[in-house]
Amino acid sequence: MGNTAVVVGGGIGGLAAAIGLRRIGWEVTVVERAPTLQDAGAGISLAANGLRALDELGVGEAVREASRGQYSGGTRTPQGGWLTRMDGTALEKAVGTPIMGIPRSTLHRLLRAPLRAEALLIGSEVCSVERVGPGTARVDCGDRTLDADLVVAADGIGSKVRGRLFPDHPGPVYSGSTVLRGITEKAVGLRTDFELTWGHGAEFGHIAFNDGRAEWHAVLDLPARTRFADPPAELRRRFRDWHDPIPALLDATRPEDVLHHDVHELRTPLPSYTVGRTALLGDAAHAMTPNLGQGACQALEDAVTLAAALAAEPTVEAGLARYDAERRPRSQAVARAARQAGRMGQRLSHPVAVALRNTAMRLTPSRLATRMILRHHAWVPPQLG
Known part of the structure; x- marks a missing residue:
């Protein structure tokens, strides 16, 4: 089996894949088209399955130290009433860890730390990926060419590699929702670690970080490409009557x-996550709506599973076949569940439907709610050695 790989994309999934491949003895080069690593993004919640994947990659402890556990909070109405309460302690007892909140920029830095600087090609655009022999793929980056035994396409929801591999696939589609988000400039006084508030066709949520700052997001059901001349002013107008601490977070x-x-998603599932010596990973393979908070966690699962499959099988082809067989059913099922969660969450707008949902949520026992969460969180990673 060969042992050189090119990972296209330096996001969470791509960096995790590079770490996993290095842990099984592969030489890896990550190609990232961004000219500088600005670590843009807001915050992210990591569930038990994502944290277990990070443990297997050797960075779980560092991520936990930089994260804040989500023990308190839940889902509310715009007036402040509680639909469900979060029981982070019960979840920790069930799966060994609470959900953890961390800035994306911090997670990116921690995932880059195990990689050598020379393994990261920043500001390089992948122009093409071609098979040049029975066991070799060639990645053309314009100013340089890289030959490898494996190519991992982790180039996001708009993946150009996926487009070349599956030219007849419809690609990503607009979900019907747009999201605005940010991180507070300084610490804010919050009573909970995590909250979601569902209105009619709108959602507002926050994640508290361990330094006292918080990430917030506002999801609105609007036509695609809707933009505002003054986004903060528009958000203050739309959420002016919603409960505290929403106005304070915006201010x-x-x-x-x-x-x-x-928000886009791959609504039409891919028929395979591998073609030849190329594997699709993360959003390039199964971009999903964020309603379950599983997008990054599924990419982390991909990374560990890919490395484990390649380590266990005698050939790259056999390893990729195993990766596809193990990852495609689970990740596509999670994507379907996320889409359904969105339909029953902020996307509901009819008053009767909203009232029925709210009543059902208030009457659902906390143990049943925890059991529903465990369907996605209770994943055990394969061992990398």
Whole structure:
């Protein structure tokens, strides 16, 4: 079996894949098109399955130290009433860890730490990936060419590699929701670690960090490419009557730190996550809506599973076949569940439907709610050695 790989994309999934491949003895080069590593992004919640994957990659302890456990909070109405309460202690007892909140920029830095600086090609655009022999793939980056035994396409939801491998696939589609998010400039006084608030066609949530700052996000059901001349002012207008600490979170964020992205997903599942010596990973393989908080966790699962499969099988082809067989059913099932969660969450707008949902949530026993969460969190990673 060969032992050289090129990972296309330096995000969470790509960096995790590079770490996993290095842990099984492969030489890895990560190609990232961004000219500088600005570590853009807001915050992220990591569930038990993602944390277990990070443990297997050898960075779990560092990530936990930089994260804040989500023990308190839950889901609320705009007036402040509770629909469900989070029981982080019960979840920790069930799966060994609470959900952890961490800035994306911090997670990116921790994932880059195990990699040599020369293994990261920054500001390089992948122009093409071609098979040049029975066991070799060639990655053309314009100013340089890399030959490898394996190519891992972790180049995000708009993956150009996926487009070349599956030219007839419809690609990502707009989910119907757009999201604005940011991180507060300084510490804010919060009574809970994590909250979601569901209105009619709108959602607001926050994640508390261990330094006292917080990430917040606002999800709105709007036509694709809707943009605002003054995003903070628009958010204050839309959420002015919603409960505390929503106005305070908006006021504590600098206008230039507000990000705005439309939410897309791969609604049509891919028929395979591998073609030849190329494996698709993360959003390039199964971009999903964020309603279950599983996008990054599924990419981390991909990374560990790919490395373990390649280590266990006698050939790259056999390893990739095993990776596809293990990852495609689970990740696509999670993507379907995330889409359904969105339909039953902030996307509901009819007053009767909202009232029925809210009543059902208030009447659901906490043990049953925890059991539903465990369907996605209770994943055991394969061992990398």
